[in-house]
Amino acid sequence: MTGMQDAAQDTVKRAAQRNGGDLVIETLTALGAKTVFGIPGQHALGLFDALSRSTLQFISSRVENNSAFAADGYSRATDEVGVLFLSTGPGALTSLAGLQEAYATGVPMVVIASQIPLDGLGARRKGMLHQLDDQKASAANVTKFQQTVHHASGIPSAIQDAWARAVTVPMGPVWVEVPQDVLLAPVMVPPVQDALAEAYDHPPRVELIREAVRWLSEAKRPVIVAGGGVRRAKAQAQLLDAARTLQAPVLCTPGGNGAFPWEHELSLQSWVEDRYVSEVLEDADVLVVIGSSLGEVSSNYFTLAPRGRLIQIDAEPRVLESNTPALGIRADAGAALDFLNAQLHREGFTARADWHGRGPQEVVAETLGKVAARLDAQDLGLERRFMADIREAVPAAMQTFWDMTISAYWGWSCWDSREGQFHSAQGAGGLGFGFPAAIGGAIGLGERVLAVSGDGSAMYSIAELATAKQHEAPVTWLIVDDGGYGILREYMEGAFGKATATELARPDFVALARSFGVPAREVQPQDVGQALRESFAAQGPNVVVVKTLLKMFAPTHF
Template structure:
């Protein structure tokens, strides 16, 4: 059947199961929007392309499907860059489609032309400039395959406007053939058996897991490993929810703002079993003092991540789910009483805690109340900074895909649009964006998006009048020389919410916290909650930059 490039693109997206496209139209993608007019795919008009990219990212993280965003050429495409980089750093499957000037104008500095392929090459898993409409169906199929296999990540399709208008006989591809791209899923059996022997013989083991557990849907297999082998488990920020934090074997999060007991356990362990994690600097701290006495097993689908930062003794390349299924066949229960007695002592001496204070709202208390009121049916998205760390520390995550945050890039402005994507992908969940008063203003224009479509995202602003994490660092390491962090001139967030057409609540007293959260959760539409928190509250424990992770401040240790 003869079709235009636009029709071929949309039919290809339908075959890939795409439900939503997030984006903004423009001159170079108008033919796509004309085709979208009669398409079953739902288009979500955001108010900024960065918001569209983060919404596609949030949809992908919450559902496990590939997120799709769409922008026009030039500034529309460049506005996607931060969102693409965010997805790349956190291995999120996303396909970004950008309009481009006509093929014969490329390279001539035409109106709204930008070399988006060149700009995004370091932050995409792969990219395509479509030069022939006959290649389009194949390219779309390959893009989705690349984005959602191996170490997942964003793929960009740059589509000149004349290609979208050209017609050809559509040839529907039935398979993907990429000779240079063959992700490995099955781990080496010999290596798995060696790893199992080390685990069974270890005295002080720790399992250290990251976002790879969530991405590979292997939380069940991880739980089996921990219980079968009697192994304590710590997770990275990206791994939150991959192991239930209410489980007796949970150590919570490790790293710069991790728990004392997780950091101590990693420092003193004799075997570290790393699964789906990449030894990020916020996790390791000072490298030569990270797990100094431990043998290290590293399971990862990306061979380039193994021994990149930390020397690994037993590498296993492959998909975490497949490897754990095989590994669990060879694991035996071990008591390890002395090791667990030591961990218990660390937990008792240094629990995650805070000073509740008087006549002031503590951010940790707000997080705890959200967790309790949500009754296990909440997806948390966050911005970046203190709000992110409090959300990581004081919400109890028991299920995968319930904590969505920018880990690798640390993108302020991520959480709110990501919540939009998560809410659309998981309509039966309560989706809460935990934000600071600085970070919420990075993409606050998306209030228009949720108001217009009545998307019931709940926004929690932990309002302390500062760029809080920067202020904390200036307090602790720069002699309280507070430079550029006081947010003078913040808007009235309640009035702003109402101006956009959403509900807004101001919370200034502790006794108002829980009732307001319950009122927001029972609301069928979007809600903004402005919590005026203690402006001097800091995130503890904390490992100073460049220090070993067992050298924490703000603790009893």
């Protein structure tokens, strides 16, 4: 037998001999995963070798934090579980800021991280490459659950259990790490053919729903605040039913944008940072908060002071009554609204709406009129036209991904998501979310999406132009270049009369994008709508740059 024949037989034997990496891939495939994000690493070679024998699509980012954002965006856009592969040590740690956003926003993700060999765990052997004292402890602040698998045979059950935790409300990322030698170890167990991971139910307590109905039956001025939990639960229809039954105005938080029809006669839209809207919430005799922590932004920076009774419904028990005393009901927003609506209809509920001699629709119209008049009184023509032009250009069903930039801050309040979805990084508030999340969303959907960044946040993810080009992701990236960290500039100037360390030397974004083979152009603010429409009609990724200085509307919470 020739040496070449020996080598060929060895290759066949290795292919026939499955290892721990194959168990990871087989389990994920059985659970329904289609796409994986990440970057290869030394300790994860067995995992990536197994990936080569699978049908899973792998999207290799250039920075692990952007891989996390991409898996997050994929999950938000498709309503599937995002899957992320991480290498040990530096790779794992680099992902944490992206995972913080997913954790804060309740995005289901399964993270598979490699680990040093078993004999290095617990510091039994020091000096291993990428070694951490306790890698999974680093992820404890940004994931729901962490586990290290010590034997290959335990991989399927560990991943299946983690998947179930990820999709159980409150949803979020989970962390499973597998040592290098466990990934490489030959396995005797047969291929994984079936895996089932079901979410655990968290129905609301019946007596709490009945008490909520009792409060609402006495209410004359009920108001609803709808948060991101309503969107994640796909409970838009139930929310609309409840609002109609109660004749209650509805305010959507930035995370809840799209949970309620923007132009509905009961819609206060998303003007959470407005004192006139806060006054309506404060005047409610029963304020129902669904799927929101009523946190910093959604409480108008903790200035909201309800005078009536508060009902708070959330799947995350740590959120309940964390900022304001309330009747706290732990439940998924959809399940709670189903129970609430059923109870209201069963009792033949009749709304008693009376806003000091006015109807709720009149209050909503008056309030939105006051918001518009306040904006009219400020020099905001450029900003309002700019946002309106973007909204007009974006198809009604297109999903959009917004970085932490002045345009996004405007979007939190004024963006009508229509039939699409509005995604932003307001959960944790880190920079760099928009473009990589949009890449994940575009790949998952197989259709064009829009990413919006400032020049500062764009630099966090500029390397992902290579990823977008490599995979021909249909993403249009709008970069609003004001030469600095615009929102921080405004904060500092407002607080101290001057800004420090907010100005940035930035590249020629058009030339830089073109160097990656990505079409790009710079346009004037008044031409942004036409430029976007033309970019949406193109193939693959493209970039539109607008150099302009946008301002925020004046604070309305003081």
